[in-house]
Amino acid sequence: MTLPIARDWYGLQSAEERIWCLTEPHVHPIFSANTFLVLGRDADLVIDAGMGIAPLRPLIDGIRPDRGKPLWLFVTHTHVDHIGAAHEFDTRLVHPLEVGGLANPEPYSLDAGDISPAFRQLFLDAGYPPLWPMLIDAVPRSGYDPAGYELRPAPATGTLEDGDTVDLGDWQAEVIHMPGHSPGQIGLWHEGSGTLFGADAIYDGPLIYDGPGMRIEDYAETFRRLRKLPVKTVYGGHDPAFGRQRFHEIIGDHLALWA
Template sequence: MKGIPVADRWFRSERLDDGVRLIWEHHLSPDVHCNIWFIEGRDRNLMFDSGMGVRSLKQELAFLSEKPVVCVAGHSHFDHMGGHWEFEERVGHAAEADIMAAPTCDNTLAADYIEPHHFSALPHDGFTCDSYRLKPAPLTRLVDEGDVIDLGDRVFRVLHVPGHSPGSIALLEEATGLLLSSDCLYDGNLLDELWHSNIPDYLESMARLKELNVRTVRPGHYDSFGKDRLKDLADDYIAGHRKPGCPND
């Protein structure tokens, strides 16, 4: 990766409405960097997903140290959980607890998806794709369908939405209709043929998601969208897996 400069700042953040911030690794191509969602609460703040973990989030973003942070993993792929090790409270689903505790480039997909052309700058001197490693980030709280993450004045309900991966979770704030969806739903090519993907599970998750009372989806990649687009994306996915000869399934 000779000739690629070292980044001065690695992260960018933007304050959106409803006390939500978007954080992203802006020297990574849009195909690879995930959306890290940060929600301000009265007693605690919430971070949903954490990026690749190649630079310290806390060192670069002072607001992450203002209050305790509940760091939730929407799932255990490298681009979503690489930074979890920095946070004391790490929350996720039991189905991916083993990966969070012992992440490798294979079990987190890094080996398949990190390539030099994804980087417009390097996170540090000497960085190479081959030398990338993930730090263990054992979960300190296991959550499942219906569990609650309470920030004091904001409450998020856990939805278990497997398919992309077995422990994929989304968080729904019922009071505002805000859905944090990680990789179970984004406006792009959805991945359902990974080593631990399951298409029947994905179909069930999509059928559930489209019935939710949602106002804004904050996804794991690409732009946010509303309820109508959620429904279209879910319907498209379901239609794409309809068996030939059964058009009304």
């Protein structure tokens, strides 16, 4: 099968002043995650690192006004769609429970035929469209061989736990441990603006809570905790941003479903 060459691999939007969102529109919706860049006074922060199909770092560096500042990668959890380009960053922060997933990522293939029937069913049941033959519908450059895709080890250089602060000098956010979708998933809560970086705990699309390493009891506890926050804006791990009303709808619907 010959796939077309994408004009741009990443989609890029300015979410708000100092926050950018990068997407991978040529990756199947199940694996098409958001990467965020938050520009700070003393350091810049990247949240998640996509599939790693095309280099991410040059695009990030192209946006940063000052490349001399430290650049930290905050890894919400170590599913394939969030860690692909992690090795391109020198500072990699993750929760202790996900350290192994960065150091020894499970091999992954872009050939959808390598996805087990159980997973296919799980994705369909969750509400995603059927998989394509490949997890991508284009290639990032001529000569790119999807069969050569591999996740590179990118061991954590530091760990973050619940209650820790990520401090960019003029922007501070609290680390929130959000188990359920993955044991060591972490998000970021920026109280000053009411902004939650919700990772794969909460986004405006089909949530995945039924697979390996997932626990509905933990997920429900995470949601009960998140809903106490005075959230105004959510930047999720997938799909577009949403506001307070949708945040409460998603949480309420799932807590009712799981009860």
